[in-house]
Amino acid sequence: MADALIEVDDLSVRFGSEHGRSLRAVESVNLQVAEGEVLGLVGESGCGKTTVAKCIAGRITPSAGTVRFDGRTLGRTRSKEDRRAIQMVFQDPYSSLNPRMSVRRVLAELLRVHGLVQRAAIEDRCIELMALVGMPRDALDGLPSQFSGGQRQRIAIARALAVEPRVIIADEPVSALDVSVQATILRLFEDLRSRLGLTVVFISHNLAVVRHLSDRVAVMYLGRIVEQGDREPVFRDPRHPYTRALLASAPRLHQVELVRPVVKGEPPSPIDIPTGCSFHPRCPRAEELCSRDRPGLEPVDAGDDHVAACHFRGEKTFVAEEGP
Amino acid sequence: MTPLLEVDGLVVEMRRQRTAFHAVDGVSFVIERGGALAIVGESGCGKSLTLRAIMGLLPRGGRLVSGQVIVDGVTLDRAARGRGRGHNQSQRMSIVFQDALSALNPVSKIGNQIAEAPRHVLGYGRSASRARAIELLQLVGIPDPERRFHAFPHELSGGTRQRVMIAIALSSDPAILLCDEPTTALDVTIQTQILALLAELRVERGLSLVFVTHDLGVVSQVAERLAVMYTGRFVETGPTEDVLATPRHPYTSGLLGAALDVDTPEREPLAIPGSLPDPLRLPRGCRFQPRCSLATPECVTTDVRLESVGPSHLAACLHSEQVPSARELDGRG
Numbered sequence: 001m002a003d004a005l006i007e008v009d010d011l012s013v014r015f016g017s018e019h020g021r022s023l024r025a026v027e028s029v030n031l032q033v034a035e036g037e038v039l040g041l042v043g044e045s046g047c048g049k050t051t052v053a054k055c056i057a058g059r060i061t062p063s064a065g066t067v068r069f070d071g072r073t074l075g076r077t078r079s080k081e082d083r084r085a086i087q088m089v090f091q092d093p094y095s096s097l098n099p100r101m102s103v104r105r106v107l108a109e110l111l112r113v114h115g116l117v118q119r120a121a122i123e124d125r126c127i128e129l130m131a132l133v134g135m136p137r138d139a140l141d142g143l144p145s146q147f148s149g150g151q152r153q154r155i156a157i158a159r160a161l162a163v164e165p166r167v168i169i170a171d172e173p174v175s176a177l178d179v180s181v182q183a184t185i186l187r188l189f190e191d192l193r194s195r196l197g198l199t200v201v202f203i204s205h206n207l208a209v210v211r212h213l214s215d216r217v218a219v220m221y222l223g224r225i226v227e228q229g230d231r232e233p234v235f236r237d238p239r240h241p242y243t244r245a246l247l248a249s250a251p252r253l254h255q256v257e258l259v260r261p262v263v264k265g266e267p268p269s270p271i272d273i274p275t276g277c278s279f280h281p282r283c284p285r286a287e288e289l290c291s292r293d294r295p296g297l298e299p300v301d302a303g304d305d306h307v308a309a310c311h312f313r314g315e316k317t318f319v320a321e322e323g324p
Numbered sequence: 325m326t327p328l329l330e331v332d333g334l335v336v337e338m339r340r341q342r343t344a345f346h347a348v349d350g351v352s353f354v355i356e357r358g359g360a361l362a363i364v365g366e367s368g369c370g371k372s373l374t375l376r377a378i379m380g381l382l383p384r385g386g387r388l389v390s391g392q393v394i395v396d397g398v399t400l401d402r403a404a405r406g407r408g409r410g411h412n413q414s415q416r417m418s419i420v421f422q423d424a425l426s427a428l429n430p431v432s433k434i435g436n437q438i439a440e441a442p443r444h445v446l447g448y449g450r451s452a453s454r455a456r457a458i459e460l461l462q463l464v465g466i467p468d469p470e471r472r473f474h475a476f477p478h479e480l481s482g483g484t485r486q487r488v489m490i491a492i493a494l495s496s497d498p499a500i501l502l503c504d505e506p507t508t509a510l511d512v513t514i515q516t517q518i519l520a521l522l523a524e525l526r527v528e529r530g531l532s533l534v535f536v537t538h539d540l541g542v543v544s545q546v547a548e549r550l551a552v553m554y555t556g557r558f559v560e561t562g563p564t565e566d567v568l569a570t571p572r573h574p575y576t577s578g579l580l581g582a583a584l585d586v587d588t589p590e591r592e593p594l595a596i597p598g599s600l601p602d603p604l605r606l607p608r609g610c611r612f613q614p615r616c617s618l619a620t621p622e623c624v625t626t627d628v629r630l631e632s633v634g635p636s637h638l639a640a641c642l643h644s645e646q647v648p649s650a651r652e653l654d655g656r657g
Contacts, residue, residue: 255545267481
């Protein structure tokens, strides 16, 4: 993809190094996000998805690798414009908004600091931002505590939009919300994308949400991307056993039968990453080879855009899944 | 035969800004031996308080106004409840919380925490209670139980901690396990393991469950009966499959329509309009009426109560006939 807006190249992040052992949060991650695209980044807690996001947003300096934006490599310290261009929205709008500042103050201060509009136009722009996220103009006078969870998330999104970013990185933005309001926030993301042409990196552990919203999907496990591709090929025909396990375990409304757990145990500690394929100790398909050789991300079929890091990525179904 | 658990007219008062309100407002249900009920609802609907009221573990400021909890035909004495830290021999009930890390004692070995009830509630000796703890660790699927006996909670992963919570709950040999969102904080691959464990315990030990969750996607796996809760009341109860396939309350239908399904990505989720009412200013009549597309003037003037809408299926709606079914929701494009 030559025209990617964001290019993450061989990104690694390690934390600490007590007794020579470091926590490998992210290992050799490559990602491209095209302009106007929604990339869904999926994985369970501790898989490194938030760390990747924070590297893109410039909140964490990677141990190795680069983040390119609009064709330029972003350095250790970013210019104000570069920081402005990539904004984050967090899971918990309760703790990401200052409880003592009215919505107007939050937005007006940002607009003033970044000098985005004339002083006299600040109020108008605040009203416009409220309208953009579907909030009434009198919400500007409120404090964050006066709003419900969904409304607070709208305010957090308005704050991110205030600086006119090109990319929004949304880290589990609907996970803390009740089901009945999740839909409105998802709709808002779709809406913003089509109206403002925003590029979105959408991080979630919820496969249903990711499938609904994303154009492309990357699945992470223990710091690495294990499968990546266009949304439908990945969801319809997942080739990495971990992706299959996630899909099989996803809660379903009309799941009458109990889901048989597909994978054993729990993810190992990122301080002690298994040899070979890091998923092999839990994998129903693993063979001896998997504990020795780590499979790289390769096309599932020759020339394919859909890639998986599994020695058996060419197999459509696993023998193990058909067993008793 | 008397049911195992009978909860009758439970009313719990909470306070906010010095004003009292009924956070649980007349909840009743029955669980047969070995049966399971899932209670589903959004945050603040009173589902967790219901469990805590049954256990006698109401938070500070909470007060049981009225209602009875009858286990095996014996009405529980209010004063007797709440003793024994989440176990009570006379109640034969235990509770499992969502957040195992904060429910476990951080400075005590998990084995000793599991052995506590056998020793102090059941009256086992020192070595017998220790043996029991190891047996329970094994039962909940923790490998190498003899070594793990000596582990502290912070040394364990989230899924293992939740298994320890379940082992502690089982240690007093309960007939009923009250589960308060036990898998919400867990990853999905671990969630399936815990749900499978609970199902196994039901089959093998005849355990009854009351399972509180906000996730409609897990209820059909855990319980054959479902109650949907809104502003402190059950608005619909019935066989889980019936309620999910042919909901008879607009709120249930609304929750189904708002949920995303991983298998049908093209379906647009529909939010329920409005937001949860302030418990201090509840709407008149049906409490869901201001958010309901089926509402008529009668809904504002009638105090709608649960009524039969099918075989052991109850709903509190004047227009239960018109509520869109799951199939209609899916077919809306």
